[in-house]
Amino acid sequence: MHKRVAVIGGGITGLAAAVRVRGQAPPETDIIVYEQSGVLGGKLRTGELTGANVERGAEAFLTGSPDGAESAAVRLARRLGLGDALVHPSTGQAALAVGGRLEPIPAGTLMGIPRESDGDDHDTGTPLLGPHDDVTVGALVRARFGDDVVDRLVDSLLGGVYAGRADQLSLAATMPALAAAARTQHTLAAAVRAAQAGTVRVPGRAVLATIDGGQSRLVGAAAAASGARINLGRQVQGLVRTGNGWRLLLTAALTGHVEDVDAVVLAVPAAAASRLLRSAGDTCGSAVIGALDYASVALVAVALPFDTPLPELSGFLVPPSEGTLVKAATFVTRKWPAPGASDASVIIRASLGHAGDEQQLRHDDAALADRTHTELGKLLGAELPPPIAFWVQRWENGLPQYRTGHLERIAAVRAGLPPGLALAGAAYDGVGIPACISSGEAAADEVCKYLECL
Known part of the structure; x- marks a missing residue:
């Protein structure tokens, strides 16, 4: 009997998951993508x-x-x-806009954090963080390099990526390499240098890229390669466990509709994922995700x-x-x-x-x-x-x-998910396009392993 996989969410995360399932599962596997809006791509949209x-x-x-x-x-x-x-x-080359003039962003920094010691960044003889500690980026940098570095540099760069403030964002979730280095290094400058040294630079490779003609080309190509049945304008209202599979409760023009599948990838924002987890009986996971x-x-x-x-x-x-x-x-x-x-x-x-x-x-x-x-x-x-x-x-x-402790909370939610249900997306694993794609692919790997056991 052909296996059926539902991907709920038609952004790049969900489409990457669908492409991955198509590449790993048997060719006859039926993949269905549900996107409640009228367009695929989520936040990839070329104007x-x-x-x-x-x-x-x-x-x-x-x-x-x-x-x-x-x-x-x-x-x-x-x-x-x-x-x-x-x-x-x-x-x-970019700059900082300060007082009506453009100033160069200091070279050699890591998200605005210098690699040379200054002020209170002295060696206390112990690592900056314990093995499982997480702090805000602002708390660590202010204590070691002062307010000016945070307010002028770090907040500018973090704000450009996350639209958040250094004093509220988790170090482990937003700067994992620095967090790892801070668990072995005794000064922040040394941790910055260690984090930078751990990143392999490929000579001649540009840092950034886009798609000629726009990111929407990537969306269209992923949808086509997935071979999935695309359902636009159909909201999945609930998930119900049915033996080894799942029943999707869908909206329709006038009445509800159901569809039975073997596995599900949830690739939707936190509020929608929380609602669906609650309908699936995972009240603890729903509460954690709903609080993001x-x-x-x-x-x-x-x-x-x-x-x-x-x-x-x-x-x-x-x-x-x-x-x-x-x-x-x-x-x-x-x-x-x-x-x-x-x-x-x-x-x-x-x-x-x-x-x-x-x-x-x-x-x-x-x-x-x-x-x-x-x-x-x-x-x-x-x-x-x-x-x-x-x-x-x-x-x-x-x-x-991402608040402090984000990674541990998400890991606990995933560990408690019912078999055949995987969670993916920017809310959990990172806001950049590569992070979203990796998240979708990892979720696809999970459901493919589950399908092999059926």
Whole structure:
């Protein structure tokens, strides 16, 4: 009898899981992807502005992993036949926007943390952290390098990735290599050096890449390669254990509908995963997952006249101390020049919002774009000309916030999951595209092992 696998969630995590199942399970395995929205890809979504591709979600992905191998995103792109479509930034140099001027980000730091000792970073004769300790990034760095390093550098870089604050984010979850080094090293500077030394650098390899034509190409290629039956606009309302399998309770136009499968990958945000775990009888796991925090963010892309002067940079980050809603900006047409794209404008894409800024993001699109335009001029130190065009993309509850102890809590939830049910996604394993793909692939491996035992 053919096995059936349900993947709940059609973002890149779920699609990567579906591709992996297709590659490992018997060819006749039936794979069904359920995505309650009307579009696949989640936060991978390519938009357009004045003839140029501008990502409405994740802009790029890391090309390497700490061990020197290609990242999961690059490997997936190659597997999907998109290896020749990988493109890299024309410039990778970014800056900090401070007081109306752009300052270089200090070289040699790890997420803004220096590799040389200073101030109170003295050797106490014992490791910085115990074998199972977890602290916030801010707590560790403030104690060793002071407030200025956290407020100007670390918060800027962490904010650009997680939209969170160093004083609230788990060291083990956001900077695992540094956390591991802190369990053996006696100073933070030594831990930074050890973490950096443990990352294999491949000469000539660019740090970042994207897909020529946009990230939506990766989404479409993954959906096609999975051979899955795609169900858009169908919400899975509940999961019920049925012997060795699962019954999915689905929404339909007027009445409910059920579908029976052998295994399930949950690749949905925490709130939806919590609801489904509760329906499956896992009340403890549901409570833990339901308590995970998120930050809401927005992206605003503005097109300016083609002769608007911009620095020879890929963009800039903004320390929270500047008091702006804009936390980062990319000079899209400078960083990602595309042959044949319109040269009628230059495009800046701004990221807005930190955890706790939700109220400020509730202005309508025109007001949010106007504020972005004004703040960009302030941060660049010169008033910008009126925009030719703009768009606003909102991601409510878009970025998970990893509190201390996050990894241990997620490991405990996974250890308690019923057989044939796997959990994957940014809420648990990391916000970058490679982390999401790896998470989906690991979940697929789990369900494939389970299917072999049936």
